[in-house]
Amino acid sequence: xxxxxxxxxxxxxxxxxxxxxxxxxxxxxxxxxxxxxxxxxxxxxxxxxxxxxxxxxxxxxxxxxxxxxxxxxxxxxxxxxxxxxxxxxxxxxxxxxxxxxxxxxxxxxxxxxxxxxxxxxxxxxxxxxxxxxxxxxxxxxxxxxxxxxxxxxxxxxxxxxxxxxxxxxxxxxxxxxxxxxxxxxxxxxxxxxxxxxxxxxxxxxxxxxxxxxxxxxxxxxxxxxxxxxxxxxxxxxxxxxxxxxxx
Amino acid sequence: xxxxxxxxxxxxxxxxxxxxxxxxxxxxxxxxxxxxxxxxxxxxxxxxxxxxxxxxxxxxxxxxxxxxxxxxxxxxxxxxxxxxxxxxxxxxxxxxxxxxxxxxxxxxxxxxxxxxxxxxxxxxxxxxxxxxxxxxxxxxxxxxxxxxxxxxxxxxxxxxxxxxxxxxxxxxxxxxxxxxxxxxxxxxxxxxxxxxxxxxxxxxxxxxxxxxxxxxxxxxxxxxxxxxxxxxxxxxxxxxxxxxxxxxxxxxxxxxxxxxxxxxx
Amino acid sequence: xxxxxxxxxxxxxxxxxxxxxxxxxxxxxxxxxxxxxxxxxxxxxxxxxxxxxxxxxxxxxxxxxxxxxxxxxxxxxxxxxxxxxxxxxxxxxxxxxxxxxxxxxxxxxxxxxxxxxxxxxxxxxxxxxxxxxxxxxxxxxxxxxxxxxxxxxxxxxxxxxxxxxxxxxxxxxxxxxxxxxxxxxxxxxxxxxxxxxxxxxxxxxxxxxxxxxxxxxxxxxxxxxxxxxx
Numbered sequence: 001x002x003x004x005x006x007x008x009x010x011x012x013x014x015x016x017x018x019x020x021x022x023x024x025x026x027x028x029x030x031x032x033x034x035x036x037x038x039x040x041x042x043x044x045x046x047x048x049x050x051x052x053x054x055x056x057x058x059x060x061x062x063x064x065x066x067x068x069x070x071x072x073x074x075x076x077x078x079x080x081x082x083x084x085x086x087x088x089x090x091x092x093x094x095x096x097x098x099x100x101x102x103x104x105x106x107x108x109x110x111x112x113x114x115x116x117x118x119x120x121x122x123x124x125x126x127x128x129x130x131x132x133x134x135x136x137x138x139x140x141x142x143x144x145x146x147x148x149x150x151x152x153x154x155x156x157x158x159x160x161x162x163x164x165x166x167x168x169x170x171x172x173x174x175x176x177x178x179x180x181x182x183x184x185x186x187x188x189x190x191x192x193x194x195x196x197x198x199x200x201x202x203x204x205x206x207x208x209x210x211x212x213x214x215x216x217x218x219x220x221x222x223x224x225x226x227x228x229x230x231x232x233x234x235x236x237x238x239x240x241x242x243x244x245x246x247x
Numbered sequence: 248x249x250x251x252x253x254x255x256x257x258x259x260x261x262x263x264x265x266x267x268x269x270x271x272x273x274x275x276x277x278x279x280x281x282x283x284x285x286x287x288x289x290x291x292x293x294x295x296x297x298x299x300x301x302x303x304x305x306x307x308x309x310x311x312x313x314x315x316x317x318x319x320x321x322x323x324x325x326x327x328x329x330x331x332x333x334x335x336x337x338x339x340x341x342x343x344x345x346x347x348x349x350x351x352x353x354x355x356x357x358x359x360x361x362x363x364x365x366x367x368x369x370x371x372x373x374x375x376x377x378x379x380x381x382x383x384x385x386x387x388x389x390x391x392x393x394x395x396x397x398x399x400x401x402x403x404x405x406x407x408x409x410x411x412x413x414x415x416x417x418x419x420x421x422x423x424x425x426x427x428x429x430x431x432x433x434x435x436x437x438x439x440x441x442x443x444x445x446x447x448x449x450x451x452x453x454x455x456x457x458x459x460x461x462x463x464x465x466x467x468x469x470x471x472x473x474x475x476x477x478x479x480x481x482x483x484x485x486x487x488x489x490x491x492x493x494x495x496x497x498x499x500x501x502x503x504x505x506x507x508x509x510x511x512x
Numbered sequence: 513x514x515x516x517x518x519x520x521x522x523x524x525x526x527x528x529x530x531x532x533x534x535x536x537x538x539x540x541x542x543x544x545x546x547x548x549x550x551x552x553x554x555x556x557x558x559x560x561x562x563x564x565x566x567x568x569x570x571x572x573x574x575x576x577x578x579x580x581x582x583x584x585x586x587x588x589x590x591x592x593x594x595x596x597x598x599x600x601x602x603x604x605x606x607x608x609x610x611x612x613x614x615x616x617x618x619x620x621x622x623x624x625x626x627x628x629x630x631x632x633x634x635x636x637x638x639x640x641x642x643x644x645x646x647x648x649x650x651x652x653x654x655x656x657x658x659x660x661x662x663x664x665x666x667x668x669x670x671x672x673x674x675x676x677x678x679x680x681x682x683x684x685x686x687x688x689x690x691x692x693x694x695x696x697x698x699x700x701x702x703x704x705x706x707x708x709x710x711x712x713x714x715x716x717x718x719x720x721x722x723x724x725x726x727x728x729x730x731x732x733x734x735x736x737x738x739x740x741x742x
Binding site: 093094096097099100101104107108184189192193194195196197198199200201202203204205206209210213214217 | 347348350351353354358361362363462463465470473474475476477478479480481482483484485486487488491492495496499
């Protein structure tokens with residue numbers, strides 16, 4: 001993990017020219033798949049990720065149904081062509097773990113208790129990966145849930161912070177994640193002030209961790225604005241078109 | 248949901264107790280259950296241990312083989328962590344492919360060892376790019392009574408400290424096993440501490456019923472220099488940033504205690 | 513205190529109001545704060561703060577009339593898909609006008625897999641799947657017409673205030689329009705052209721449900737289309 005590659009140059013800029021506390025360019029779109037009950041697409045840097053939500057619907061197999069709430073299921077999956085070397089399409093241990101932590105990141109936001117004996121299924125497909133896919137995947141899945149009309153306490157938005165070349169940075173890309181000193185992915189519900197996904201690997205003092213956590217939350221707040229805008233714009237566009245016609 | 252159903256009234260009792268700063272089993276919020284660690288319990292394994300955390304029981308076996316290094320780390324040995332939730336450990340465990348929980352457990356333990364650089368992998372290279380030591384850490388959960396992560400990471404570290412690796416000599420670009428054994432080179436001592444959020448209060452080392460009643464758990468792994476090596480939030484709920492920092496400070500204190508205890512045994 | 517303007521688009525988690533208000537549809541309350549739980553348009557009433565959702569799914573409610581499709585026939589009734597997370601059942605006794613004899617009556621002669629019915633929900637709670645009846649006037653097997661599916665969130669708009677929209681649609685398109693609360697609408701008109709026009713109008717209402725002046729615009733559209741035909 002140590003300094004073979006310089007990740008911060010003499011001007012304090014990162015490998016892709018960003019300042020330490022700068023996000024990658026983000027693009028989001030809601031309602032991109034017609035078959036799903038809700039769907040969304042995100043591009044964050046070179047990450048390209050689709051999410052679809054089906055449900056609430058009948059649980060299959062039926063014995064998994066819960067008597068007092070909806071069963072939330074999540075599958076995070078990477079396309080074989082999403083990374084440099086072809087990835088086997090069979091779910092890896094990493095993907096299984098990420099499916100779990102993403103599900104647990106979204107779970108506190110959803111009013112699952114309103115729909116007993118049903119399931120809500122979230123599918124996240126990473127079409128291209130460039131670091132931070134669990135975070136971007138969480139962000140886009142929350143959009144798909146809202147698009148499906150599933151009642152939520154808040155949107156969930158995720159972003160990582162970390163340490164590269166001794167500097168705390170926001171929204172790590174692939175090389176920063178692999179070569180840096182630490183990575184702290186965080187999922188946040190900004191209106192509730194609650195953190196629902198938190199992981200870390202690397203080496204940080206408690207103080208550095210505290211700063212990374214705050215930096216990640218700041219990043220989340222910025223992405224939250226894009227998220228809300230993506231949801232609104234779908235409807236505002238129709239409204240504006242209509243009003244345009246009326247003029 | 249990995250454990251037996253706890254009645255609603257029991258969950259409420261647990262929550263009320265915790266809210267008033269106490270626990271049903273008489274522990275304080277920051278108390279671990281009695282910890283017992285034994286090593287060298289499996290002679291056929293190069294290293295082994297058994298850890299008891301109250302009634303939670305975990306056995307770890309370490310096997311050592313020779314194999315290929317990773318392409319991007321030709322000069323380093325390799326290790327993997329695997330865990331098995333064997334069906335005899337809980338009515339909730341089933342035979343078959345590993346569950347999400349079991350995969351998460353192994354990956355959290357792996358991260359603590361890897362990120363703290365506990366195993367000196369550079370000393371485990373025999374022929375660069377060709378032959379290195381491969382260390383298999385297998386976690387066997389024998390009785391599930393909550394907080395499997397801490398029991399497993401403690402048992403894993405104890406087993407690694409107990410591991411002796413066979414000495415190989417390199418002749419004509421081939422490795423040959425000798426009859427000598429040396430201790431596995433260990434550089435760091437990662438200790439994971441798991442806290443649970445119940446009634447918006449943090450407790451350490453949740454047992455099974457507390458895991459049923461908790462909204463979220465947080466595992467923080469500290470290395471010997473009090474630096475954080477790994478974190479994992481689990482469970483369906485969420486935490487405030489203040490709770491997370493409070494947890495980090497609590498965990499640092501407990502990690503030191505546990506490390507001291509482990510080194511003594 | 514209100515934090516948005518009336519009929520502004522809000523997203524889940526948005527703080528809508530603080531104070532002595534009642535949390536209406538698609539909102540939730542924490543202390544004295546009311547938050548949105550769905551994407552939609554916020555509506556501030558005198559007492560109630562609610563969100564008119566832009567997309568929902570159908571959750572059965574006793575008394576609702578719905579259009580459903582027979583999915584399966586079993587020994588004493590039918591399983592009905594009502595475009596909801598919950599499958600409905602229709603017992604033979606709620607469909608036949610004579611006592612049901614399990615040994616002799618072949619239920620598929622009355623309703624078979626794939627048949628559509630217009631039915632009413634007579635019971636539903638969190639433990640029991642919805643139960644239907646078709647033994648009331650106006651209910652029963654659907655034998656003609658075309659089906660159009662919209663988000664159940666759009667149904668109130670399609671009906672309109674005091675049924676203004678639906679009456680306009682019926683008059684202008686000369687079609688019989690049966691609205692299921694579950695988002696399924698049956699259209700039956702004098703000709704396929706009439707039906708097509710009604711479907712077009714309904715789809716446009718669903719698409720533009722959250723805009724104002726909709727009834728007039730739809731009327732205009734239908735008249736223009738009709739004019740083009742002549």
